[in-house]
Amino acid sequence: MSATAKPIANTRSVTGIPTARLITWWVIASEIVIFGGLLTAYIMHRLGHPEWAASAAHTNTWAGAINTFVLLTSSLCAVLAHKAADAQDGPRAARLLRLTALGGVIFLAIKGFEWTTDIREGFVISSGGFWSYYYTLAGLHGLHVLAGAVIMLIVAADAAKNRELQRVECIGLYWHFVDIVWIFLFPLLYIAR
Amino acid sequence: MTNESHVHHPNYVKIWAVLVALLVISVAGSLSSMRAVVLVAAFGVAIVKAYLVAKNFMHVTVEKRWVPYLLVAMIAFVVILFAGVAPDVMRHSGLHWSNDAAKQAVETGMKAATKHE
Amino acid sequence: MSEQMQHAGHEQAGQDHAEPGFFLKYCWSTDHKIIAMQYLFTGMLMAVIGGFLAYVFRMQLGFPNHSVPGFGLVTPGRYNAVVTMHGTIMIFWVAMPVLIAAFGNFLIPLMIGCDDMAFPRINRLSYQIFLLSAIVLLVSFAVKGGAFGGAWTAYPPLSSNGAYNLTPLGAVLWLLAVALEFVAFLLGGINFTVTVMNSRAPGMKMFDIPILIWMIVLATVIFMASAGPLIAGAVMLLFDQTLATGFYDPQRGGDPLLWQHLFWFFGHPEVYVVLLPAMGIVAEIIAVFARKKLFGYKSMLYSTWGVGILSFVVWAHHQFVAGIDPRMANVFTVTTLLISIPVAELVFLYIATLYGGSIRLDTPMLWALGFMAEFLIGGVTGIFLGSSGTDIYLHDTYFLVAHFHYTFVPIAIISVFAGITFWFPKMFGRMMNETLGKIHFWGTVIPFNVIFIPLFITGAAGDQRRIYSYAQFAEQSRPALQHLRTTSTIALLVMLAFQLIFIFNFFWSMWNGKRAGDNPWRSTTLEWTVPSPPPHGNFAELPTVYRGPYEYGLPGRADDYWPQNAPN
Numbered sequence: 079m080s081a082t083a084k085p086i087a088n089t090r091s092v093t094g095i096p097t098a099r100l101i102t103w104w105v106i107a108s109e110i111v112i113f114g115g116l117l118t119a120y121i122m123h124r125l126g127h128p129e130w131a132a133s134a135a136h137t138n139t140w141a142g143a144i145n146t147f148v149l150l151t152s153s154l155c156a157v158l159a160h161k162a163a164d165a166q167d168g169p170r171a172a173r174l175l176r177l178t179a180l181g182g183v184i185f186l187a188i189k190g191f192e193w194t195t196d197i198r199e200g201f202v203i204s205s206g207g208f209w210s211y212y213y214t215l216a217g218l219h220g221l222h223v224l225a226g227a228v229i230m231l232i233v234a235a236d237a238a239k240n241r242e243l244q245r246v247e248c249i250g251l252y253w254h255f256v257d258i259v260w261i262f263l264f265p266l267l268y269i270a271r
Numbered sequence: 272m273t274n275e276s277h278v279h280h281p282n283y284v285k286i287w288a289v290l291v292a293l294l295v296i297s298v299a300g301s302l303s304s305m306r307a308v309v310l311v312a313a314f315g316v317a318i319v320k321a322y323l324v325a326k327n328f329m330h331v332t333v334e335k336r337w338v339p340y341l342l343v344a345m346i347a348f349v350v351i352l353f354a355g356v357a358p359d360v361m362r363h364s365g366l367h368w369s370n371d372a373a374k375q376a377v378e379t380g381m382k383a384a385t386k387h388e
Numbered sequence: 389m390s391e392q393m394q395h396a397g398h399e400q401a402g403q404d405h406a407e408p409g410f411f412l413k414y415c416w417s418t419d420h421k422i423i424a425m426q427y428l429f430t431g432m433l434m435a436v437i438g439g440f441l442a443y444v445f446r447m448q449l450g451f452p453n454h455s456v457p458g459f460g461l462v463t464p465g466r467y468n469a470v471v472t473m474h475g476t477i478m479i480f481w482v483a484m485p486v487l488i489a490a491f492g493n494f495l496i497p498l499m500i501g502c503d504d505m506a507f508p509r510i511n512r513l514s515y516q517i518f519l520l521s522a523i524v525l526l527v528s529f530a531v532k533g534g535a536f537g538g539a540w541t542a543y544p545p546l547s548s549n550g551a552y553n554l555t556p557l558g559a560v561l562w563l564l565a566v567a568l569e570f571v572a573f574l575l576g577g578i579n580f581t582v583t584v585m586n587s588r589a590p591g592m593k594m595f596d597i598p599i600l601i602w603m604i605v606l607a608t609v610i611f612m613a614s615a616g617p618l619i620a621g622a623v624m625l626l627f628d629q630t631l632a633t634g635f636y637d638p639q640r641g642g643d644p645l646l647w648q649h650l651f652w653f654f655g656h657p658e659v660y661v662v663l664l665p666a667m668g669i670v671a672e673i674i675a676v677f678a679r680k681k682l683f684g685y686k687s688m689l690y691s692t693w694g695v696g697i698l699s700f701v702v703w704a705h706h707q708f709v710a711g712i713d714p715r716m717a718n719v720f721t722v723t724t725l726l727i728s729i730p731v732a733e734l735v736f737l738y739i740a741t742l743y744g745g746s747i748r749l750d751t752p753m754l755w756a757l758g759f760m761a762e763f764l765i766g767g768v769t770g771i772f773l774g775s776s777g778t779d780i781y782l783h784d785t786y787f788l789v790a791h792f793h794y795t796f797v798p799i800a801i802i803s804v805f806a807g808i809t810f811w812f813p814k815m816f817g818r819m820m821n822e823t824l825g826k827i828h829f830w831g832t833v834i835p836f837n838v839i840f841i842p843l844f845i846t847g848a849a850g851d852q853r854r855i856y857s858y859a860q861f862a863e864q865s866r867p868a869l870q871h872l873r874t875t876s877t878i879a880l881l882v883m884l885a886f887q888l889i890f891i892f893n894f895f896w897s898m899w900n901g902k903r904a905g906d907n908p909w910r911s912t913t914l915e916w917t918v919p920s921p922p923p924h925g926n927f928a929e930l931p932t933v934y935r936g937p938y939e940y941g942l943p944g945r946a947d948d949y950w951p952q953n954a955p956n
Contacts, residue, residue, distance in 0.1 A: 085504035086930065087497060087587035095335055097506045097586045103338050104578045104612070107345045111616025114349030115653075119620065119635075119646055122353070122361040126373065127641055129380025143298045147291060154287040157328045161280045203631050207376075207641035210633040214623060254328045258321045265313030269301040348613050351700055355720075356649040358713045365713040372638030380641070 102248040106255045109222075113259050116218065120211045120266065131271045133208035136201060141192040142268035145185050146260060149223075152181025153257045156230075156250040159237075163247060168240035175234035175246065178253060182227035189220055212267055219263060222256045278330045286327045293320050418508035419924055423515050424494035425815070428808075430522060431486035434477050437526075439884055441474040450877025452857050465554055467856040468537030473529075475540030476562065479658070480569050481522055483800035487665040488611075489518070489573070491807055492580050492604045494815065498915035498922060499598050501589025501931045501953070507579050514576035521568035528561035536562035539854060541651055544636035544644045548628035556629070563626050570615050570622075577608030589914065589953075591933035596952070598913050598937040599688060603668030606696050607661045614657035614700065621650030648710055652703040659795070660699040664692060666803035667734055670756045673810050674738055675938045676911045677753035678745025679948055682938040684737045691737070694730035702727055708779045717776040724774035731767060735760060746941070751825035752909075755806030758833050759798045766794030769844070784854075787847030790840040797836055805832070805890070812894075813908045817920040818901030824893040831886030838879035842872035912951045913937050 088097050095103075124130055159174035193213075196202075203213040226249065233249045236242045293316050300312020325331045331339050363370040363377070414422060440458075447454070448462040455461045462470070493511065497504055505511045528535045536558040538547040550556025584597070584605045624635040625647060634640030636647050675682045682688065704712055704720040738760055747753070769791040772778045782788060805828075812820050843851075846869050851858065858864040907916040914933070918926055931953035939950035 085502070085506070085508055087502040087504050087506045087583055090502065090506075090587040092588050093335065093585050095338070095586070097582060100586055101507065101578060101582045103334075103341065104581055107341050108574055108578065108612045108616060110342065110345040111348060111613055112619050113616075114346065115352065115617025115650060116620035116623075118349055118353045118356065118617070119360075119624070119650070122357050122646075123641070123643070126361045126363060127377055127380065129377055129384055130641075132380070132384035139298065139301055143294065146294050150287060150290050150294065153324060153328055154283055157283050161283070164278075164280070203627065204633050207634065210624075210627065210635055214627060214633075218620075218623065251329055254324050257328075258324050261317050261320045261324070265297065265317050269297065269309060269313040271306075271309065345613060348700055349617075352617055352649075352653050355653070355701070355704060355716070356646065358716050359711075360643045360646050360649065362713075366715055368711060368713065370638070370643070373641070373643065376639070376641040 096244060098244050098248050099251070102251050106251065109255060109259075113218070116211075116215060117262070117266070120215060123207060123211070124266075124270070127207060130206075130208040133201070133206055133212075134267070134271055136196070136199070137212065137268050138192055138195065139268045141188055142264050145188050146264050148181050148185045148188065149257045149260050152178045152185070153254050155181065156253045160247045160250045163237065163243040166240070166243070168237045168243055171243065171246050172234040172238035175230050175237065175249070178250075179227040179230040179234070182223045182230070185223055186220060186227075189216065215263060215267065219256070219259055222259070226253050226256055278333050281327055283327070286323060290320055290323060293323075416512070418504070418512050420493045420497050420505050420508065420511060421815075421922060423511050424490045424492075426515050427485045427493060427518070428490035430519060431482050431490060434481040434485075434522060438474055438477040438482055439887070441470045441477070442880065443884060445470045445474065446877040446880045448856065450874040452859060462856070464856045465537060466534065468539075468553075468854070469529075469535040469555065469558065471854060472537055472539050472562075473525075473535050476525070476536075476566070478796070478800060479540070479662070480566060481525065483662040483796070484569075484573060485518060486804050487662055487669075487800065487807075488580075488604060488607060489514075489576055491600075491665060491669065491811075492576070492608075494811065495915060496580055496583055496601060496604065497587075498814075498918065498926055499601050499913055500584060500587065500592060501914045501927065501933060502583070502587045503925045503927065503930065505579050506583040506587050510575050510579050514572045514579065517568055517575065518572035521565045521572060524561055524568060525565035528558045528565070531557040531561060533557055541655070542625065542647075543651075544625065544628065544647050547647075548625055548636050550629070560626065560629055563622055563629070567619065567622050567626075570619055573608075574612060574615065577612055580608050581605050581612075589931050589933045592952075595686065595689075596933055596936050598668075599671045599682065599685065600665070600668030602689060603664040603671075603692060606692055607664040610657045610664075610696050610699060611661045614654045614661075617650045618654035621647055645707075645710060645712065648707050649704070652706045653700075656703040656706065657699040660695055662799050663731075663795070664695070666759065666799040667692075669803050669807040669810070670738065670759050671741075672913070673752045673756040673806055674741050675940060676810075676909050677748045677750060677756070678742050679748075679941045680741055680745035681940055682737075683740035683743075685936065685938065688734060688737050691730040691733040695727060695734075698723060698727040698730065702774075705774050705776070705779070708776045709783045714776075721774060721776045725771065728767060728771065728774075735764065735767075750909075751820070751822055751829060752806050752810035754826065754829045755802055755809060758829065759802045759806060762794060762802060762833070762836070763798040766791060766796075766798065769794060782847065784852055785847035786843040786851040786853055789853050790843035790847060793840050793843075797840075801832070801836075805829075808894070810909070811915075812897065813904030814915055814920050814922070816898050816901075817904055818897055818899075819904045819908060820897040820901060821893050824889055828886055828889045828893065831889065832883055835879040835883035835886070839876045839883065842876045846872050910947070910949055912939055912949050914952055917951060917953055 091097060093100060155174045155178040159171045159178065162171040162174060201209050203210055230249050230253070233242070233245045237246055297312050297316040300308055300316070303309055303312070331342070358365060363373045414426075417423065444456050444459045444462060445467060447456040448467060453461070493505070533555040535555065536542075536547075536553065537555045538553040538559060542559075542562070546552050547559055550559065553559055584601055588597070624633070627633040628635050628637070634642045636642045636644045638644065671682060671688070701723045702720060704716060705724045708717050708720075769787070773782055773788055773791055809820055809825055812818075849864075849869055851864055851869065858869070904920050906919055909916070914931055915922070917931060918928075933952050934955055935950065935952055937952055941948050942950055
């Protein structure tokens with residue numbers, strides 16, 4: 079068996095879920111506890127420290143809102159790519175995936191702008207409890223966006239040639255999960271006061 | 272591996288429009304001066320949005336039953352973590368103990384915040 | 389012999405490609421068996437290092453302030469580092485890779501009847517990240533300040549502030565190494581779970597899966613669900629160390645208790661993560677050597693599920709003296725005592741399996757019985773520590789140290805020896821020497837008890853752990869206690885010396901042992917239906933499963949066992 083040939087183990091599907099999608103669900107499950115642990119720590123401290131609201135008031139709600147819009151829209155592209163892949167239209171799926179990755183890049187660019195402004199105003203990661211969590215949470219999430227965008231481009235390159243189309247749905251699932259995390263981060267970091 | 276669809280594809284653009292409308296609601300809610308309105312608009316809407324994405328984009332509801340169970344179990348573990356840790360970390364005093372450092376941090380922080388305003 | 393010829397023919401059929409070179413075959417392979425060997429040998433190497441560290445600090449405790457041969461004088465700082473690294477290495481770089489990764493990799497595809505893991509390249513990546521983590525950890529011995537000296541639990545502020553632990557670089561490297569190791573096991577563990585769920589042989593239903601495979605999968609799921617919060621916590625600790633944040637600093641709005649909670653939310657399930665595969669290995673072995681169907685397969689499974697779920701609600705019993713709310717201590721005492729029920733249930737089921745069996749006392753069986761006996765002591769002494777009242781006195785004494793070594797040594801050492809001696813014929817195609825194996829068994833188990841029974845006594849007499857020298861404490865520097873410590877140290881030296889016999893037996897048998905047939909133990913599970921060692925792709929023809937894995941001692945059949953893949 080060469081390195082690229084798939085073992086029979088990979089093609090079996092006792093649960094009725096294809097192996098690729100099954101492992102994606104497990105990855106998402108493991109991500110839930112990672113983000114869950116960090117969010118739990120943040121929420122507990124936030125509730126115990128009302129003075130953090132003053133710091134939270136400095137965050138740019140509009141940047142957060144625009145970023146939510148960007149991620150929601152990129153999620154739409156991801157799910158449309160899945161639909162295209164189901165219709166065996168690899169090139170269309172690839173185009174939509176690249177659009178999704180572009181959404182990720184725009185998200186990171188806005189994030190970069192936002193952080194630059196924060197840091198210019200003197201709010202760095204060590205400026206206090208709220209800021210530590212703000213940068214850590216958003217940073218961990220941003221890392222997931224970056225990784226997702228890179229993987230998405232790799233999947234798109236294959237999909238354009240109508241290869242490995244089942245991966246389109248899997249990377250989409252991951253992307254929607256990252257989207258959901260942001261859906262909760264947005265009110266937690268930007269709105270709650 | 273088959274690429275035949277295991278899901279019925281709904282009108283995704285319509286769902287996206289609903290999500291964006293919900294986003295507008297939560298941002299509009301944040302402009303309110305009433306704390307309750309802000310929080311409901313923010314977190315209530317977030318839960319609805321998350322549900323819509325999970326249901327329509329991730330197709331959790333048409334997946335094999337144990338997949339949503341698995342995801343819910345993971346969330347349950349996080350809730351257990353919260354329940355076990357919050358009495359010590361979120362609260363600053365309890366039965367025969369008090370966290371003076373945290374209380375002091377709250378006090379000085381609140382003082383600084385009111386002075387700032 | 390004819391059987392072997394036949395399999396040689398199959399092997400030929402499997403080789404439709406050129407033989408890869410040494411590097412590709414042993415270092416870049418995606419074959420689950422090669423990856424299992426990589427994990428096994430890395431784990432064994434780390435065990436040697438961990439054992440050496442134990443030797444260093446036991447020598448300091450047994451013969452204080454003498455230069456330790458092979459190490460030099462143990463200064464207080466070096467003592468901290470040595471103790472920390474011993475704990476870290478033994479749990480994360482010995483128990484985990486050997487019990488879960490090595491046995492899991494080797495046995496999962498063979499026991500469920502498929503050709504490889506579902507994702508072989510993720511599997512390879514998992515090992516490579518694991519190797520990197522081991523290298524990072526070992527490099528930390530050489531950096532300025534030396535290896536991390538803040539205890540394997542890494543409580544802040546000791547771990548977060550270089551001015552306290554005096555090993556600022558070692559602390560960062562330690563954290564990075566642990567984080568990398570977690571990534572490796574998340575990748576590997578998710579792969580295991582998916583493989584067992586999706587890639588089982590046709591006919592193998594949920595209750596036809598060998599109990600060991602169930603236990604490995606449940607262990608990886610527990611690991612996956614509990615490690616997340618600690619990964620988050622580790623990122624926060626890393627930022628505290630390097631970016632001057634105050635997540636765990638009460639002066640700046642943080643809370644050191646948070647780390648303890650996040651650590652033990654992982655740390656206690658981790659005990660069961662390594663316990664379950666060990667229990668699984670023992671279950672496989674006692675069924676084979678008692679020639680009897682495993683008693684209560686389903687009860688065993690449900691107990692294991694119970695252990696898995698309960699393991700998530702007991703963690704704060706490690707923190708009874710840390711300043712947690714006493715009302716929470718009540719809750720965690722109750723849950724802790726509750727979890728002993730399903731674990732005891734498992735042991736009862738093992739004993740019931742032995743009852744009335746025709747027991748053969750080969751080396752693997754000796755180890756399996758040894759596991760049950762020693763683990764029992766570990767479990768029973770845990771009752772005192774799980775009760776918040778007695779724990780206040782016994783906490784962080786050598787009583788605790790002895791207790792958890794009575795659980796971890798059976799898990800990480802005894803059951804691993806059981807597993808290695810049992811599957812060695814399948815791994816390398818040859819039998820290990822029985823006589824040497826039995827000498828090694830008694831030479832390990834007897835000194836093991838002599839090491840730790842005195843420590844129960846010194847602990848009850850008030851010896852706190854992580855103390856470099858008791859000379860400053862009038863009560864503890866009494867000769868009576870010092871004799872006990874010295875006894876323990878000498879027993880350790882004896883135990884370490886007997887390990888040389890194992891190492892000799894292992895490598896000698898690899899080339900010179902008696903050739904093992906396909907099924908030397910006359911076992912029913914699928915891994916014994918393929919040649920030893922199994923060829924690439926495992927099965928010449930992928931098997932179909934017709935029945936459960938423990939059909940032994942059947943009166944109506946010519947053989948007393950009925951392989952899972954035999955149609956009739």
